[in-house]
Amino acid sequence: MPEKASSSTGRIAKSAGAVSGAVMCSRVLGLAREQVFAGMFGAGYAYDAFVVAFRIPNLLRDLFGEGALSAAFVTVFSDHDTNKGEEATWQLASNVLSFITVLLSLITLVGILLAEPIARLLAPDFAQVAGKTELTALMTQIMFPFLILVALAAVVMGILNTKGKFFIPAMASSFFNLGSIIGGVSLAWLLPQFGQPAIVGMAWGTLLGGLLQLLVQLPALRKTGFRFRPHLDLRDPGLRRILWLMLPATIGLSATQINVFVNTNFAASCMEGSVSWLNYAFRLVQLPIGVFGVAFSIAAMPVLARHAAQKDMAGLRQTFSSSLVMVFSLTIPAAVGLMLLAGPIIRLIFEHGAFTAEDTARTAEALICYSCGLFAYSAVKIMVPVFYALNDTKYPVISSFLAVAVNVLFITLTIDLFSFRAVALSTSCAMILNFLFLGTVLHRKLAGFALKQLAIGTFKIIAASAIMAGGIFGMRMLLQPLLAGAIPFQLGGVAVLIGSASLLYAAALHCLKLPEFDEITGKVRQRLGR
Incomplete structure (x- = not known):
């Protein structure tokens, strides 16, 4: 591996390690949040309604949160930071924050006014x-302003990532989950005394969590020297x-909306x-997606730009190829x-209170179907920033x-046969197709990348996973x-199963000599040795 590329790979592995630790904390708290939902509401009337209500403002989150806005902003902000000086860079940041606030306030107002027709459209x-x-x-109206908060948090995260600060932005979503749990549970106990359903308290807790996700990043933003000027x-x-970079993604968002609409409707x-089982399962599969896919995407984005x-x-x-192998080395064994272990994990985490053994079995089936596409979902998180870096x-x-x-x-062909499982399996199939298409295009646009390195690395990963x-x-x-x-x-x-499986996989991959995995384990040893 060339020295310069190796340096980039090492930097990404180090940054991804910091992000992964923070994201792991966030995802664990996210699972704790889902445990609260499972214990208090189970799978059915109230939680089905909450999932659809949160999904409505969340349709726009990929555009204004973790997706297009973040990637487009980092690309342009990095260019300004490299070529145009500090004053122009900070002016751009202030302008983007102002624009996003005004635009999303208008969208939120429209969403609140049309909440019931949208709910009827998504879940007739x-x-x-x-x-x-x-x-x-009702819960849609409460949670719609979450969109503004998460978009502003994404811009702040982009600024901090470009300045080499990854841990605090990645930890911000932990505060979202803390706000959701503490605020949500407190209000869920309090609101029934005023004639409101307990689940409405969790909606208010979600909004509080979004506010905390933004506020916790502001001290670190101030330390970079940024001062917001309206x-x-x-x-x-x-x-x-x-x-302009976001425009194609905005069009692409309509595709995402169609998928979400189709999946939710079915x-x-x-x-x-069914809505609850699919949501609980997807929450579990989001743990490795966040810890590995999102973490490496966040770490790689400024380097690629x-x-x-x-x-x-x-x-x-070289950076792209190495990042892809690193992601495969973590997501394939996770899948x-x-x-x-779908059944034992779900039984341990969720099967308490209102969540039954039947719910465990159905959620496990959905999780197995989602896991088939885990590697592709995480890989696409690495691929899309490359297109942004290339302005295409x-x-x-x-x-x-x-x-x-x-x-x-x-879904149309299999829903009668597989019921709700068709939704999860279809999501995996669609993401694998997405991965194959983008990989083929990138191979042509980059005038080839290290396919031999990728194939050998993937073979070693599959062998170690077997x-x-x-x-x-x-x-x-x-x-x-x-x-x-019993629970203990x-x-x-x-814990024994996961721990022993992880050690066995690491030992197998070490014997097979995968350089990218050695980069990851090397950074872990450095951090533990401090």
């Missing part, structure tokens, strides 16, 4: 249950470039609890582990619409009495 079958559509609309200039070339038409700004295509190619965002849009076509066709799977099978048979016992025994059994 809710109307068959008295009060379910009205409850969904400033709105629609003619600013930097703002226009960001919007899930709501299945047996009651800098290579592009410096016209260093060789460095960009295997989730498939083999039309291909992710084309890919999104291809995924929509596959999703609609697959060895790990054999170990899990044997260990699970030995530990079955613990896994069927379940906790011990699952």
Whole structure:
């Protein structure tokens, strides 16, 4: 591996390590939040309504949160920071913050006014249950301003990431979950005394969490030297470039909306609890997506943007290939582990209070189907920033619409056979297609990348994962009495299974000599050795 590329890979691994730790904290708190929901509301009327209500403002989150805005902003902000000096860079940041606040305030107002028609459009079958559509609309109105808060938090995160600060922005979502849990549970106990459903308290807690996610980053932002100056200039070339980069993604968002609409509509038409089972399962699969896919995406984005700004295509190619192998080395075994341990993990985390053994079985089935596409979902998180760095965002849009076509066709053909499971399996198939399409296009646009390195690395990862799977099978048979016992025994059994499987996989991959995995483990050893 060339010295310069190796330096970039090491920097990404180090940054991703910091982000992964913070994201792990956030995802664990997110699972704790889902445990609260499972224990208090189970899977059914109230939680179905909450999931659909939160999904409505969340439709726009990928554009204004973790997706297009963040990638477009980092690309342009890095260019300004490299080539145009501090004053122009901070002016751009103030202008973007002002523009986003005004635009999303208008969108939020419209969303609040049209909450009930939107709820009826997304989940028409809710109307068959008295009060379910009205409850969904009420919580939509409460949670819609979350969109403004998460978009502003994303811009602040982009500024901090470009300045080399990753840990605090990644920890911000932990404060979202803390606000959601503490504020939500407190209000869920309090509001029924005033004639409001307990689940409405969780909606207010979500809004409080979004506010904390923004506020916790502001002290770190101030330390970078940034001072917000209210400033709105629609003619600013930097703002226009960001919007131009976002435009294809905005079109692509309509594809995402179609997918979400189709999935939600089909899930709501299945047996009651289907929306909840799918949501609990996807929350679990988001743990490795966040810890590995999102973490490496956040860490790689400024490096890729800098290579592009410096016209260093060789460095960009090598950085991309190495990042992809690193993501595969973590997500492929994670997917295997989730498939083999879906039942014990869900039973341990969720099967308390109102959450039944039937809910565990159905959620496990959805989790297995989602896990099939885990590697592709995380890989796409690395691929899309490359297109932004190259100022070419039309291909992710084309890919999104291809995924929509596959999703609609697959669910239509299989929903009667697989019920709610068709939604999860279709999501995986669509994401694998997305990955294959974007990978093919990038290979052409980058005039080739290290396919041999990628193929050899992937083969080693699959071989090590197969060895790990054999170990899990044997260990699970030995530990079955613990896994069927009381919660402390379940906790011990699952911990032993995950720990021993991780060690077995790491040992196998070390023997197979995967350089990218050695980069990751090296950074971990450095951090632990301090």
